[in-house]
Structure formats: structure tokens, C-alpha cells
Amino acid sequence: MYSETWSREIARVIYGLEHCIRGDVIDIDEEGYLVIRIKNQEFRVRDLVKHYNFDVAYIRILPLIERAMTLVYDTFRELISATNYRGSFIPVYPMKVNPTPIIIESIFKYGEKYNWGFNTGSLGELLLLASLAEKYSPRVLIYDGVFTEKVIEALLKLLKLGWRVIVDIESEHDAEIVEKHPELEIGIRVKPIMKPHGKWSNSTGLSGKFGLTINTLVKLKEDFNWITERAVLLHMHPGSQISKFNDMKTYIRELREVYREILELGFENITMIDPVGWLPYPYVDTRDGEEESPDYSIIDYAKLLISEFLRDTKSPDLVFEGGRFIVASHRLLVTKVIDVRPYSAVHNKDTVNLLQGYVEKIKSIKDAKAVILKIREILSTLRSSIEKDIKNRELYEDLLALIEEEVAQRISTILQRGEISVNGVLSDHTILKILTSPSKRYVLNMSIFADIPDAVLVDQYFQVVPAQRLNNTPEVLASLADLTCDSMGEISHYISPGNLLNTKTPIVTKLDHRLVAIPGVKLKLRGVPLSMPVKNEDYYIVVLDTGAYQDTLAMKHNLIYGAPEIILDTSEEGVSIRIIRNGEIRV
């Protein structure tokens, strides 16, 4: 009943492989394996890690970085040319997003033809940059960290190499230090008043951590009058990942206004604007403005920015500081399933028979609710008497497990037969919860704290996809537990982008009868749709888009850390593969 609805096209949608940045670089082959495609060569992810005998690894696809840079650069260049915009386009890479040396070298290398610059905010980043700078052509640097003697030293080194160095001043303390070095150009960072939606909205507003209010700037200008002359850049930051285009519009309008004000205040040499907060990386690419899925594209963004400033008599140069957009896609985490655990085992066959008797009669959501209510009453009574007899506890556990299992199966069946409506299921919280809950827990050779720390730090959503059997309907919903002794070390949500499907029938897992997708609806599942590993099968899970921030935020919880890396790059012969070991300790 189910399998006829599954296809590779559906798998691509469900597992987020229709993606504006990754394109067809990550795809599914005819036999249902996840593959990486570079220069017409195809690598199965499973074969790559098995070849090196890795149970866990990071695959870095460096050509995806080049792909993103080219996409950004071409978009802006074309629009600038088409509109006769008089400012130029100055892309810079914010090092904090990923300062791994191999990434910085990729930005240098691929960015040579675009003159791609850098933004740094700390001494450590500056020292790394300075250590690599001599091998490449000079670039623009925007520094927005704190000032010390060592920082100044590193900045002067870059200046000597022919770099253009612009430094943000945020306080009297900064001004006093920068005053002594007239060769440094100045950036002014102003606090925006608007607050967009999204998890980084705290970073803005007049009480935000960064930037100056206009009045503080006016006072600074009075105390250090050389600032007016040396300032060349206006910096503003509305917080990362603004997913709604309307918020972006409001912000860009404020930026334009502040730019006008700044000129009025006498900062006539400011010819560059740096909006920082930028088109978000689409961790989910459904373009609905929700769940880190921006409702606009890079073209929309570039058009907005250019058209706002085109109207000005003095069109400023446009700085692009997108970091996630450039590097998020390049890193894949691949990890093997090392154990599969049931949520609960059912003990007593009589209980099963009893419950099946009730459940078979369910013909509507209302029937289902009645059965659930009945069982819950029994559970409640049992709970208060659990202490009295171990049999009560066993029965309690049995019913708790069975109610999910049996109701899920029955509802899924009549839903697929069309005997109840999709809306009925969607509008009932209890039923929907049962149908979207996992029945298995897969233990993976990973640590969320080491491999995808933002999943615990900012509740970041990462796309999960199995490395194999993608041509079959998923069999179960599973939560993914890591190796740490920490209850936070678990992935138990999944966004099913049914809104992008063109099919009609709801898709249900084969074994535990949970929902995989409902056409027309973006659904939140509480587990990942996967196949059940068979005995001795090497079943791998892949987490996509882990290339931004995760490398530096990695923690060593439980002393589980590091992963071997498989580096894929283009070469004259086609594709090069390198292995980097990091003294990792895993299992």
C-alpha cells in the first residue's frame, strides 16, 4: 500500500536535497545511495567512509565553498551592471564562522579572482590570517574586535603586505589606541533600532552588545575629531539569519537612513556600507520564512540592497559579509549506527490482544480519542498503585507502549485508505503526537557536543539523511542518541517538507506506521524517518550543512572529540582526496 508512492524524487524532497546552494552536488544514485558529485565524478558517502574504515568522519567538500562564492559574486556583479549602480561590490569572509586553516586557505584561493577579503574579531583570528597572508594577493580586512598592542602589531603586518585595513571603533578606549596609528582606516558601527524576528534578535537594539548609538558617536567625534576624516565604513548588524524578507526590508531602510544621517554629521569619507546580517543559510530550503528557511533568495536580497542605495546621489560600495552562506554546506558529518534500542518492550501478550480488540474498531479520530481516553484512565489509576505491585508497573509500561503502537498502526491504515481525512489528523494534537513520535532510538558514533554543538547551544536545526536505502520507503521514526552521558545529546526532531511534494497520499513508515510526510504540509516529526539496520549492516547517518561554526564551537564533553576528515577538492586530474587525522578519541 505504501511503497508505490515512494520515489527518488520524493526522497530528495523529504531529505532536503533540493537545495539552492548544494544543488546536485549531494544527491541520490539509482541504487538509493547518497552520493557526492564533483566534476562528473560520483562518490558514494558510504563507500568513502567504509574505504577508510571510519565509523565517524567529517567529509569536507571544498568545491561547495567555491560554488557559493561564485553564486554570490555573479549575482551582485550582474545586478550592479544591469542597474548601472555606481558603487562596487566588496565581499569579505567573517573568520569567526569557520577559522579552520583549510577553510581560510580555500577562501584565499577561490577568492583570488573575486578579491575576497576578511573580517576578523580577535587576536587569534588575526594571527592565523597573518600567517597565511603572504602566500596570496592582498585583500580588504575589517577588524571589529578589542584593541591591544599585539592586535595592532598583526594589523600593521597586513598593512605592510599591501592590505587595506579598516578597524571598527566602539569606545573611547578604542579611539585612544587607534589615534596613534593614522594608517588604519576607520569603521563606524551603529546600533540599529529595529529588532527582527529570529533567535539572534537580542543582538540588536540600542542596548545591544555591539556598536554605538548616534549620540555616543557624536560625543566620540567631539573628543576625537580625527575620526570624521578617517572613517570610511558604516557597519550595522541586525543579528544573524533574518528569515523574513519584510524584516530585511525594514532593516535595509534603517541602514540607508543611518547612512544619510552619518553623512549629515560630517562623515563624508564613508563610502562603504556593511550590512553584516545577511541572507540566512537555508538549513531547510522551503522558502517559507520559518525555521531557518528564508522566504527570499540571494537575488531578492541583492536587488533590495542595490535598489535602496541606487536612489542615493552617493551610492556606497556594498560590503558582503555572509559567512554561513559560504561555508555551511561544505561539511558533512557521517556517523555509523552502533546500537538500535526500542522505546519499550511489550511484556504481556494478553494485554496486546485486549488492546487490539479495542483498536480494531476505530473508524474515526473520535473513536481513537475515546480509546486513548479510556487507556489513559487506566494508566492514571495504575500509576497511583505502581508502588504496590510490580505487575502494576509492568502493565503500566505495556499500555503506555501499546497505545502508541496500536493507535499509530490503525490510524495510519485508515488514513492511507482515505477513510479519515488528513485535516482530522492534523487538527488533533494527541493523534498527531502519536503519529509523529519515534519508536526506536538509534545510538550513533557521535557527540552532539563535539560534532554539531549548535544543536544544543542554539537549538539549531540540521538536515539528517541516511547514506543508503534511500530508494525505499522509510521503515521507522527514530530519535538519534549520541555517545555522551548527557540527556541533551539526542536529536529528536525532523522537519518534513511535505509542502514541496506534488504527490497526493500521506507517506507512512513501513514498520512503526508513523508519518513521514503529508503532501502540502510542512510537518514537524519527533524522530527521523530511517530504515532499520539489519544484522551486521553498516548503516550510516549523514548530517548536512555542518560547515559553519561547528568546528570552533566543538566541545570535549565526556572526552569524546575530534573526527577524521576526508577532504574532497578539485585538481587538474579531476578530484583529489586527502585524509586529516586529529588525534580523535571516539569509541
Next chain:
Amino acid sequence: MYSETWSREIARVIYGLEHCIRGDVIDIDEEGYLVIRIKNQEFRVRDLVKHYNFDVAYIRILPLIERAMTLVYDTFRELISATNYRGSFIPVYPMKVNPTPIIIESIFKYGEKYNWGFNTGSLGELLLLASLAEKYSPRVLIYDGVFTEKVIEALLKLLKLGWRVIVDIESEHDAEIVEKHPELEIGIRVKPIMKPHGKWSNSTGLSGKFGLTINTLVKLKEDFNWITERAVLLHMHPGSQISKFNDMKTYIRELREVYREILELGFENITMIDPVGWLPYPYVDTRDGEEESPDYSIIDYAKLLISEFLRDTKSPDLVFEGGRFIVASHRLLVTKVIDVRPYSAVHNKDTVNLLQGYVEKIKSIKDAKAVILKIREILSTLRSSIEKDIKNRELYEDLLALIEEEVAQRISTILQRGEISVNGVLSDHTILKILTSPSKRYVLNMSIFADIPDAVLVDQYFQVVPAQRLNNTPEVLASLADLTCDSMGEISHYISPGNLLNTKTPIVTKLDHRLVAIPGVKLKLRGVPLSMPVKNEDYYIVVLDTGAYQDTLAMKHNLIYGAPEIILDTSEEGVSIRIIRNGEIRV
């Protein structure tokens, strides 16, 4: 008006130095410096870091670890002896809490006389333990991680050294591996049904990440019948930091019930119980059961546990797995203030005069509200016209800053004069917010992500205290910004334990007129009460109780990481001081 109410006693209360574990080891000397006291020697924190020319450092006070271990051991031994409890006391240290080698060695060394054992959950922890084990007497080990060949190898090494090794089995996969090694004793981890309050409550319940339901256990026992005989330990975990004694009671009762059930199921060799979830570390020691401030003591806990199991015919040995309680207090983060920034500068003197005119007339909360309402109306009008004229934006910023400044000053004055009531202030959200908001932002030489990662990861509260000028009334409320380019890198809350004060008058900061404390009330401030650093003063901030988890959760955000360490220990001559450098990169 204010200074007469301040005293060293008040400072001790306000800055959390009346503490059940630290005792008088961390205190204030007569000149108002924060000091560390070991074996009658006194070290000023400021002098210690200045001596080594550190702008940031971790001070590790190893004797605080011994102090906590002794407190725990003595409490249990005394109660066991007084009640004629027939089981024994088996303390173990969970390595995940802090596996830094110097800490593990301290546990070995100080634990020699108590036969203190270990709990580990990963290969990395096991390898570290095995590398140190030969130097010390053999202990008990409880291992609750995943099984691989390498793990088994490390466990067998410890067995050879005379250790008692108990391993948790959580799945068929585990059982298949452990079956082959009959020399390993078995622990059974059962999922508790109860869910306590607190941020770790997700880790429990039947769908929790760890442990077995009774039915899964029954099934496991059927498939692997040797388990019954080899099992010696019952493991349960209600989640960390249960701060309410009533929750702890419920949990211990469930544990006792499960213990009885397990015996009934035939696990007759189980003679040890390990409740894991334990008396929380008091990050705030007000014993009110809130904000990680447990409403019970270690004596209450020991009494509860012993009295529950005393009633049983077969009193089990009691395993103690408190980790935070043992090591949280030992590490202090010391960091220098490198910049002080105002929240906003006020531009226009006329605006000040205008506003002061209004504010002077405030004689009640009602008056204050009326003024605020009036100004907010103006702000709202201004906001919509900000784009039209830079003067509007300046006025907007001025009013926004001034309303806080002026109202705070006026209200504080009449509050201290007794012209308005404390309850009036407390019950008005708007006024209270103004009076508890910071006026300054101190930039510190630290990274929250590297130094106190749990502050961002789980919103952990850490006690902050200045290293100097503790004999003066605080001058301002300040938010504490770190060096990262991340808006999350900021501390902006403070718990003022006025409920522990015996004084009468509200305490207000000298310069920005914000609330420091209200006697009788536990107050949440949005900034830390501090003095204003004067020009060229080396002003240090100390963050206490950072000894649990923070070392392994450290992140390298912005490539800011590592800190030099000052290790204080007792020696035959009195006190030893060692320095450890970690290749740190700061400013």
C-alpha cells in the same frame, strides 16, 4: 545616605560568600580584597594574578575538593554509624564532570583514605583513568558507556590492577559483548517514572535516553539469563540538580520501590544502589529551592536515603555519585576589565533639563508611571519619524537613556528616604525593571564560550564577585561583555540574596542609583553590582564555582581559548603554588 548601610558582612551575603562548601576559604579581607585562605595563609586574588602578570586566569584551589569529599564522607559515615545501617557507603566520582588530569589525580590522592571510586562513560575517560591508576590503590569503577573492543580492553586492565569493575547493560548489543567477559560485574539501569522540576527533567521518564523499562529488563533477562546472577548494582538517574527536597523524596521512594521489584524479579545479588541524581551544587546558597539553590542540605539528603533503606530487611550499599558537589567550587575564573562603555551618551542638555523638571515632582510610584507613560508616548511618535531627521533619532536616544537615569535616581532617593514603600517598587514591573537595569557595559578579557560555557549552553547561573573594593557600596550595575563577536557572550543577570540580610534599608548603587539589595527579598538584577574602575586601575572580576563541566565544554569561538592556571594545593611547608600554561590565545 547609602554608605552607612554597607559592611563586609553585607558584602559577604550579596556576593554569595556565605557558602556551605567554600566556607571561609574564599572571603573578604579588612581592606576589601577578595582572598583565598588555605592553612591559615591568605592570598589576595588580585595580587595572585598581578604577580604573574595575567589578565585572565583560572585559579584552582585543590583543597576545596578535599574539603567537599570529607564533608560528604563524614556525613554519611556518622549517620550510618548512628543508625546502625547495615549497608556500606561507596563514593564514586563521575569523570564527565571534570576529567582534567589534575582533578582526577586529586580525586585519587584525597580519595585514598575514603577508597573513592570512579564512574566513567566513554573510552576517552577510561583511557585517562587507566593511565593514572597504577600509581594509586585499586577502587570501584562503574562504567555506563557504549561497549567496543577498546573499551573492554581498558576495563580488563583495571580488573588486573585489582579494581572492582561494574558495567551497566542497556541493550541486547551490550549484553552480547559483556556475555563474553564473566569477570565483569553488572549494573542495571532502570528508567524512573517520576519527573522532577528543573532543567534536567527531560532526562527521565520512560522515554528518556538512558536506562531500561522494567519490561525491557524482563525481556533482556529472558534472552540472557546470566544477567540475573552477575547483576550487583541498581542504577537510576532522576536528572541533575534536583533543588526541591520534596522531589528528591518522591524519587528516593521510587528508587526503593524499584529496588524491591528488582529483587522480586530474581536479581538477588544486587546489593548496591546508585541514585546518581544527587544533592545539587548550591550555585546560589539561599536554600529556597529555587534558581539552583537547593532547599535541603547534605545531612537532609543522607538522612532521607538511609532512613528509606533502613526499613528494608536487606539494606543495600549506598553509592554516592555527586560530581558537581565535589569539584564545582575548586575553580575561579579571574578576568580583568579592559573597557567600560556607557549604554548611551546623552547629547542634549536641554532635554536633560526638561526631563529633570518632570522627574523632580515624582512623589509616588503612580507619579513615576505617569512620567514614564508620557515619555513613552513621545518616544513612540519619535520612532515613527526617526527616518525624517537625524535630530529625531538623537532626541529618541536621549529620552530613552534619560528616562532610565533620571527615574532611577529619583525613585531610589525617595525609596531610601522611606517616602515610598519597598512593596510599591517590587510590585511595579516597569519601575522594578528600570531600577535593576545596568547603566554600564564592562568588557572583560574572557570568552563565555571558553570559560563558562554552561552560561550559554544551559543558562547556568554563576556567582560573580569583584576582586577588590568590597568594603565600599557598589557604584553601578554593569552587564559583563566578553571578547567574542557574539551577542550571547554577555552576563546580564545577578541574583541578589537580600532574603539573607538582617539589615533594614534598601541598598542602592552610588553612581547610577540602581538597586543592589532589598532586605528580606531575593531580587533578580539585570547587571552585576560593581565599582567603577578608575583610570589605569587593574580591576578584576571573579567568577566562582566554575570547576564542574566548564573545562571540557570549553569552546574556541572566535579562536579565543585557554587560560593560564594558578594551582593552589597544600604541601608539607604549607601551601604550594604551580602555574600551568595551555597555549592560550586571548588578547
